[in-house]
Amino acid sequence: MTDETPRKLFHHEATRRTVQRDVDDEMRFHLEQRIDDLVARGMPRAEARETALREFGDVRAARAELASMDRRRVRRFAASEWLASVGQDVKFAARSLRKRPGFATTVLLTLALGIGANAAIFSVVDAVLLKPLPFAQPDRLVHLWEVFQSKVDNRSEASYPDYLDWRARNHSFVDMGGYHASGYVVGTEHPLVARAAKTTANFFDVLGVHAAIGRTFVAGEDAVGAPLRVLLGYGFWQRNYAGDRSIVGRSLVLDGSAATVIGVLPKEFQFARLGDVSIWAPIDRPEAMRQRRGSHWLNVVARLKDGVTLRGASADMSSIMGQLAREYPPTNNGRDGQVIPLREQLIGSVRPLVLLLYGAVAVMLLVACANVANLLLMRGADRRREVAVRIALGAGRGRLVRQMMTESLMLAVVGGAAGLVVARYGIHALVGIIPAGQRPPALVSVGVSPTVVLYSCLVSAVAGILFGLVPALREARPQMAEVLKQGSRGSSRAGALRDVLVIGEVALTIVLMSGAALFGRSLVKLMSIQLGFQSEHLMTAGVFLPDASYKEPALRIATFDRIVDRIRALPGVEAAGTVTKLPLDWGNSVGFDIMGQPPSEPGKYPTASYRTASPGYFSALEIQLSRGRDFGAGDAIAGAPHVGIVNRAFAEAYFKDGRAIGQSILMGVHDTIRVVGEVGDVPIGNVDEHIPPTLYMPFAQDPDTYMNVAIRSRRDVSGLARELTTIVEQTAPGAAVLHPVAMDQLITDSASVFMRRFPLLLIGAFAAATLVLALVGVYGVVSYSVAQRTRELGIRVALGAQTRSLVLLVVRHGAWMATAGVGIGVVAALALGRFVAGMLYGVGARDPATLAFVSVVLGAAAVAATIVPARRATKVDPAVALQSE
Amino acid sequence: MADLDLLQGTLDTLVLKTLSWGPRHGYAVAQWIKETSDGTIKVEDRALYVALHRLEERRLVESKWGLSENNRKAKYYQLTAAGRGQLRQKSADWTAYANAVFKILKMA
Numbered sequence: 001m002t003d004e005t006p007r008k009l010f011h012h013e014a015t016r017r018t019v020q021r022d023v024d025d026e027m028r029f030h031l032e033q034r035i036d037d038l039v040a041r042g043m044p045r046a047e048a049r050e051t052a053l054r055e056f057g058d059v060r061a062a063r064a065e066l067a068s069m070d071r072r073r074v075r076r077f078a079a080s081e082w083l084a085s086v087g088q089d090v091k092f093a094a095r096s097l098r099k100r101p102g103f104a105t106t107v108l109l110t111l112a113l114g115i116g117a118n119a120a121i122f123s124v125v126d127a128v129l130l131k132p133l134p135f136a137q138p139d140r141l142v143h144l145w146e147v148f149q150s151k152v153d154n155r156s157e158a159s160y161p162d163y164l165d166w167r168a169r170n171h172s173f174v175d176m177g178g179y180h181a182s183g184y185v186v187g188t189e190h191p192l193v194a195r196a197a198k199t200t201a202n203f204f205d206v207l208g209v210h211a212a213i214g215r216t217f218v219a220g221e222d223a224v225g226a227p228l229r230v231l232l233g234y235g236f237w238q239r240n241y242a243g244d245r246s247i248v249g250r251s252l253v254l255d256g257s258a259a260t261v262i263g264v265l266p267k268e269f270q271f272a273r274l275g276d277v278s279i280w281a282p283i284d285r286p287e288a289m290r291q292r293r294g295s296h297w298l299n300v301v302a303r304l305k306d307g308v309t310l311r312g313a314s315a316d317m318s319s320i321m322g323q324l325a326r327e328y329p330p331t332n333n334g335r336d337g338q339v340i341p342l343r344e345q346l347i348g349s350v351r352p353l354v355l356l357l358y359g360a361v362a363v364m365l366l367v368a369c370a371n372v373a374n375l376l377l378m379r380g381a382d383r384r385r386e387v388a389v390r391i392a393l394g395a396g397r398g399r400l401v402r403q404m405m406t407e408s409l410m411l412a413v414v415g416g417a418a419g420l421v422v423a424r425y426g427i428h429a430l431v432g433i434i435p436a437g438q439r440p441p442a443l444v445s446v447g448v449s450p451t452v453v454l455y456s457c458l459v460s461a462v463a464g465i466l467f468g469l470v471p472a473l474r475e476a477r478p479q480m481a482e483v484l485k486q487g488s489r490g491s492s493r494a495g496a497l498r499d500v501l502v503i504g505e506v507a508l509t510i511v512l513m514s515g516a517a518l519f520g521r522s523l524v525k526l527m528s529i530q531l532g533f534q535s536e537h538l539m540t541a542g543v544f545l546p547d548a549s550y551k552e553p554a555l556r557i558a559t560f561d562r563i564v565d566r567i568r569a570l571p572g573v574e575a576a577g578t579v580t581k582l583p584l585d586w587g588n589s590v591g592f593d594i595m596g597q598p599p600s601e602p603g604k605y606p607t608a609s610y611r612t613a614s615p616g617y618f619s620a621l622e623i624q625l626s627r628g629r630d631f632g633a634g635d636a637i638a639g640a641p642h643v644g645i646v647n648r649a650f651a652e653a654y655f656k657d658g659r660a661i662g663q664s665i666l667m668g669v670h671d672t673i674r675v676v677g678e679v680g681d682v683p684i685g686n687v688d689e690h691i692p693p694t695l696y697m698p699f700a701q702d703p704d705t706y707m708n709v710a711i712r713s714r715r716d717v718s719g720l721a722r723e724l725t726t727i728v729e730q731t732a733p734g735a736a737v738l739h740p741v742a743m744d745q746l747i748t749d750s751a752s753v754f755m756r757r758f759p760l761l762l763i764g765a766f767a768a769a770t771l772v773l774a775l776v777g778v779y780g781v782v783s784y785s786v787a788q789r790t791r792e793l794g795i796r797v798a799l800g801a802q803t804r805s806l807v808l809l810v811v812r813h814g815a816w817m818a819t820a821g822v823g824i825g826v827v828a829a830l831a832l833g834r835f836v837a838g839m840l841y842g843v844g845a846r847d848p849a850t851l852a853f854v855s856v857v858l859g860a861a862a863v864a865a866t867i868v869p870a871r872r873a874t875k876v877d878p879a880v881a882l883q884s885e
Numbered sequence: 886m887a888d889l890d891l892l893q894g895t896l897d898t899l900v901l902k903t904l905s906w907g908p909r910h911g912y913a914v915a916q917w918i919k920e921t922s923d924g925t926i927k928v929e930d931r932a933l934y935v936a937l938h939r940l941e942e943r944r945l946v947e948s949k950w951g952l953s954e955n956n957r958k959a960k961y962y963q964l965t966a967a968g969r970g971q972l973r974q975k976s977a978d979w980t981a982y983a984n985a986v987f988k989i990l991k992m993a
Contacts, residue, residue: 009949009950009951009963011947011950022960025958025960026911026959027934029911029912029953030915030930030934032957033912034912036955055929056929058931059931062931062934065935069939072942393950394950
């Protein structure tokens with residue numbers, strides 16, 4: 001065999017345009033080879049040419065015949081030709097990636113991280129924001145509120161009589177139903193506390209939800225005195241009854257009474273505001289409460305009639321509330337109604353946070369793509385020769401771009417697939433960080449769903465195009481043919497493009513880092529707020545006495561007294577007390593009047609947060625008792641005068657000079673309460689909320705069935721919890737201990753703190769990853785540039801340049817990229833600041849100190865990244881460098 | 886010396902055989918046939934190229950572009966799987982045919 005296998009073969013699918021050219025090229029090759037052979041044997045060139053042409057046959061006819069054959073072929077096989085050449089692209093791409101495993105691995109890891117994180121956050125976006133609500137025609141559903149004096153902050157639930165009037169008098173709604181949150185103690189032997197919700201009988205009908213098994217409520221089941229029928233939440237049913245379908249019709253013990261299970265709700269059903277509800281029951285307030293127009297406890301949802309707009313419904317509600325204000329001034333004067341789309345009500349509060357996280361992860365992906373693009377650009381320079389050959393062989397620009405895009409897309413697809421694995425673990429970790437109390441129930445179903453997979457494919461494709469297109473276009477220039485003849489020096493335009501990408505990366509990193517830093521500072525400021533009590537070494541737990549067994553106030557008092565006494569006797573317990581609501585637990589307010597001050601107008605009573613507490617509660621929490629006395633045994637005697645302790649905010653708001661001791665407060669018709677003590681302010685809602693006036697009364701004078709126990713001890717929570725459970729089991733049969741936890745943990749898990757901690761953790765993680773990517777980008781580009789300029793550096797050294805000036809040369813390159821990037825980044829951070837402004841605490845979104853800090857850190861790190869390449873530059877041997885070209 | 890008409894059908898088979906050792910360009914195929922048959926089989930170059938293009942149309946060979954030994958742009962042909970099968974089939978046919986003819990002619 002005379003011929004060896006040629007070096008590289010490329011398949012170019014022929015098109016009608018290229019057919020003639022290809023035929024001519026093929027024939028030209030044959031003739032030139034033949035001529036060369038004959039000339040090599042001694043024939044003169046002119047004669048050789050004649051001979052060759054003669055041997056060939058009729059050249060012109062051949063040209064035409066071959067061309068027409070090829071055109072026919074192209075017409076017939078266009079599709080499979082195309083497929084074959086795409087197949088070759090894939091093979092080539094795979095081969096060239098295999099030859100550079102380091103490059104391929106780096107790119108794949110970078111993409112897996114970037115795309116995976118993106119898919120993980122998207123899965124949360126999908127589960128929480130995008131999924132349609134699990135109700136029939138959810139966009140026709142609205143949430144109704146009462147508003148006091150047109151301030152949104154004074155929004156409240158409806159009272160039952162108001163609800164009935166709304167239902168009767170409106171023209172806008174098909175129907176409306178009500179709900180409120182609650183809890184039950186389930187079972188008797190090993191009672192557990194279950195999250196519950198109580199609804200009107202038609203609640204599920206309004207939502208258009210059917211039971212998965214059994215049925216939902218029917219009219220009348222929410223009447224006073226009706227036998228208790230309940231629905232189980234799907235999760236609760238699975239967890240506690242192992243999905244046993246025969247649960248329908250069976251009896252449960254709830255709060256000591258019998259209840260019948262009538263059905264189980266579907267798996268997808270959830271009502272975000274209520275969390276993960278285990279038991280749904282009909283409302284069961286007594287008749288007296290249902291008649292109190294001034295008592296607001298019912299949340300209302302309604303379904304709009306066809307053709308009714310939100311505005312129309314709002315006007316309708318306002319007019320009804322206006323009528324009620326005229327008819328019942330004591331309770332309804334100054335009250336209006338508010339109509340909000342249900343979707344907004346359920347997800348509106350988490351939307352900003354989720355979108356912020358999505359934005360952050362998108363930025364990270366952009367930086368990852370920029371890095372990959374740079375890697376491709378730098379690698380592209382090495383493939384110049386190969387590209388030139390292909391151009392010489394007749395490949396068009398489009399063909400070359402396609403070949404390189406194939407490689408990019410392959411990387412993107414494989415990276416994306418790996419990303420799904422990252423996403424799976426990422427989602428798991430992400431949901432794990434969220435404390436149960438803050439977790440939207442929609443997250444129960446979050447995971448790598450088909451939607452997420454589809455999204456991931458889409459993102460992979462977009463990423464592939466993003467990072468692949470520019471390098472592909474750069475390398476596929478026909479002028480490249482010239483490069484074969486010259487050396488392979490990088491053009492200055494290419495260098496500028498790489499620099500621009502790095503500058504972009506630095507800018508984006510500044511944005512993320514400043515975001516994380518702002519949340520960090522918010523958290524620090526938040527945690528440094530004086531709480532007014534000592535939260536360390538404080539354990540809390542709820543104790544729930546089932547209503548049915550503990551109807552007698554005296555029994556409740558005695559039970560809780562015994563429990564507290566026994567707790568105080570435990571080893572290691574320094575102090576203990578009980579209270580209806582702990583700090584950071586809002587709710588429970590009362591209206592009152594001050595004796596000796598002009599009475600308030602009906603409906604305009606001042607309100608205060610109301611708690612009852614045992615003696616010793618304040619000292620257990622180390623809340624400062626600034627004046628007067630704590631509650632004592634004397635207050636527990638039957639018939640003792642009613643007393644109260646107020647906080648500083650109350651004293652300053654309602655009493656001249658803040659002198660509260662000895663004054664009297666009027667509550668209700670018969671209740672006069674004498675102030676005997678004043679304590680420090682303690683947060684009622686979130687740690688950063690304004691502290692309202694608070695009134696405490698002795699537990700013995702208004703005993704409840706649910707109290708929180710606070711225990712000051714250095715012992716660990718789980719040990720104490722076990723002992724507490726034992727004490728409660730022995731002292732209060734049928735009672736349950738709920739949620740034993742350290743107070744510090746409660747604070748960390750509280751909404752305000754969580755809403756700064758969570759973004760800090762996530763955005764911080766993204767920022768850190770992006771920082772690493774950006775630094776790698778700086779290092780890579782500077783290194784590459786040093787390698788490209790070996791010759792120039794060699795000349796400089798030969799001409800006597802100092803080490804210092806060489807180092808400066810390299811460092812300057814990195815520094816200028818860093819400076820430009822930081823500058824652009826700061827501008828971008830300032831512009832984007834408004835998206836986080838509402839979520840921060842104690843620090844503005846444009847805080848200069850934070851931006852400066854972040855800029856300095858990143859700038860210094862970027863310059864540090866240039867040190868190694870700079871040192872390499874100083875080690876260039878001029879002799880070697882000058883020879884190499 | 887060989888009859889041109891006879892070669893019409895067999896030229897394709899000879900080309901397939903030439904390519905069975907790997908990709909070749911058209912000039913190499915022409916040279917090889919000439920050399921291996923010790924000059925007995927003279928194929929007009931044009932006819933050879935027509936054969937190659939026809940074979941490509943029949944999907945028995947596929948073509949790619951490459952650089953020749955002396956760095957010229959050349960069109961290379963290689964067998965497809967179908968082409969290999971066709972070569973096997975035709976080889977067998979030809980051998981059977983030749984044997985049959987030879988057997989008759991050999992009889993004295």
